[in-house]
Amino acid sequence: MHYRQLGRTDWKVSDISFGAWAIGGAWGNVSDDESLAALRKAIDCGVNFIDTADVYGDGRSERLIAQLKKSEKREVVVATKAGRRLPRQTVEGYSRQNLTMWVEDSLRNLATDRVDLLQLHCPPTALYDRPEVFGILDDLAAAGKIHYYGVSVEKIEEALKAVEFPNVQTVQIIFNCFRQRPADEFLARAKEKRVGILARVPLASGLLTGKFHRDSSFAADDHRNFNRHGEAFDMGETFSGVDYNVGLEAVDEMRALVPAGVSMSQFALRWIVMFDAVTCAIPGGKRPEQVANNCRASDLPPLTAEAMTAVRRIYDKKIRSLVQDRW
């Protein structure tokens, strides 16, 4: 496992880290025992950074992480999020009272007295014109409730505004073989500002593992079933907003680029960490085998220039028109 400095913080985090949404909810049935085994495997593979949120399974994901940490001596940085408990996303909802209450809830779930990294959870674009919200986060840091803070964003425009706030340490954004616009319009700026980048949905919700087919089915409570067209939340969070069948065709073209002995997931993750502005990819994993497979991406040799160009060509030909102007 390789480690990278997280923005201007004093933390060095694993370039392949762990995304803990699927072990909370909205991804079909997952047992807590298996989730804990997946988390433990991640730590054994060298992962020292976990991304979660208060709303993943209504605190279930945070509580599992607390359970992990109870029996774990190695240092693990935990990033959680706040804001999605609002019934409707409004800037006014990000009030001092609400933020304080959400942080207190996360502290309880995580069984800790200070959140390592608190991220605003895809707030409305207008929030970036309200510096007082960031002032509240500064106050929570001064009070010792959070160590650092950052944001999770949907759009590049939000990411570019976020890095202008002096104490924003991280931006979490969808960046993968199917979502390449950050490489053109955001990574360089983040690097200049020394802001950490957490690349989320790195496997396009599993599409980029290469395991799905036209007739693959998903449980009724799996967002890959119920949110394909944004019925419940931003459709960009499901298969990166790419039409499922088009995604399958693009993955089929990518297969020829994957070197022998390397899995498609590893190839897709290695693609992300080819960009040195990225701090880490945060793949979700429900089972220890998945996690171990993904972590091996960190130690792969760099992808060839030909492979990088070919991935770009596939994106330009098949995917770009579906996503580039939206996010």
Ligand SMILES: NC(=O)c1ccc[n+]([C@@H]2O[C@H](COP(=O)([O-])OP(=O)(O)OC[C@H]3O[C@@H](n4cnc5c(N)ncnc54)[C@H](OP(=O)(O)O)[C@@H]3O)[C@@H](O)[C@H]2O)c1
């Ligand atoms: N708004 C936000 O801030 C936001 C939104 C989305 C995600 N996130 C964060 O980003 C993290 C990652 O994104 P994500 O979980 O949505 O998507 P992802 O990492 O692209 O896909 C994860 C899913 O792919 C499958 N998978 C993973 N590794 C595999 C392997 N080696 N072989 C086969 N299947 C594998 C698993 O599901 P199956 O086994 O069921 O196929 C897993 O749950 C989340 O966990 C969360 O922490 C944040």
